[in-house]
Amino acid sequence: MKCPKCGSWCAEDPTDGYWCQNPRCQHVWHPGPKELMQFTIRKADKRHLSDINRLIVEAKIGSPMEKLDGQYWIAKVGGRVVGSMGATTIDNSTAVLTTLAVEKPYRKRGIGMSLFNHAVNHVRTQGATTIGFITMYYHFRRFKRRGFKTMPRKFLSEPLKSHWMFTAKRYMKCAAMVQTFPSRAT
Ligand SMILES: CC(C)(COP(=O)(O)OP(=O)(O)OC[C@H]1O[C@@H](n2cnc3c(N)ncnc32)[C@H](O)[C@@H]1OP(=O)(O)O)[C@@H](O)C(=O)NCCC(=O)NCCS
Numbered sequence: 001m002k003c004p005k006c007g008s009w010c011a012e013d014p015t016d017g018y019w020c021q022n023p024r025c026q027h028v029w030h031p032g033p034k035e036l037m038q039f040t041i042r043k044a045d046k047r048h049l050s051d052i053n054r055l056i057v058e059a060k061i062g063s064p065m066e067k068l069d070g071q072y073w074i075a076k077v078g079g080r081v082v083g084s085m086g087a088t089t090i091d092n093s094t095a096v097l098t099t100l101a102v103e104k105p106y107r108k109r110g111i112g113m114s115l116f117n118h119a120v121n122h123v124r125t126q127g128a129t130t131i132g133f134i135t136m137y138y139h140f141r142r143f144k145r146r147g148f149k150t151m152p153r154k155f156l157s158e159p160l161k162s163h164w165m166f167t168a169k170r171y172m173k174c175a176a177m178v179q180t181f182p183s184r185a186t
Pocket of ligand 1 (some may be wrong): 032035036100103106107108111114134135139
């Protein structure tokens, strides 16, 4: 696939888009609209563990879990689990979002960001005002548009710093993104 900006060769990137290999361009882009799909989002329980592990391993974003750590949601198309996302509440006001993954053929149809919004809304309803997660640079723009900011790990709040996801060696090439929300408590 050729880069629409400079015409150089593009590699497929893990977000189902393309990444220009010209070091001076490095444009990340996505092909045109895909057909929308009916999907449902619901809370996951232990019956969904194997599907969630399948998604995490296929997306290469983690290792299989022995049990669901925190709250999880799944997205289903027909009877098939095609996406999942987790969230852990660390204290009364801090939550960490984890392992967002959508099966490749189902990406770019709104499923991933619906799961993301669902998780953010849920932890906010539970009282979280600071929400953080880690992600790769090619996702930055997407989450910046949703109000999150990249933050060097040393500037993270103590509760976030103490969560294993921000200290795991495996995720050191990922950056932390954080957003502080107004309280929803009445
Ligand atoms: C990141 C990931 C979960 C996104 O899932 P997704 O289902 O493709 O997400 P969505 O379809 O909701 O949104 C992705 C983009 O597609 C766009 N989109 C939504 N519906 C679309 C459609 N019908 N046609 C074209 N584009 C569409 C969205 O606007 C969004 O655009 P943006 O990248 O400019 O923000 C998925 O790429 C994935 O599993 N990646 C591998 C795992 C990973 O990196 N996880 C870490 C995330 S922190």
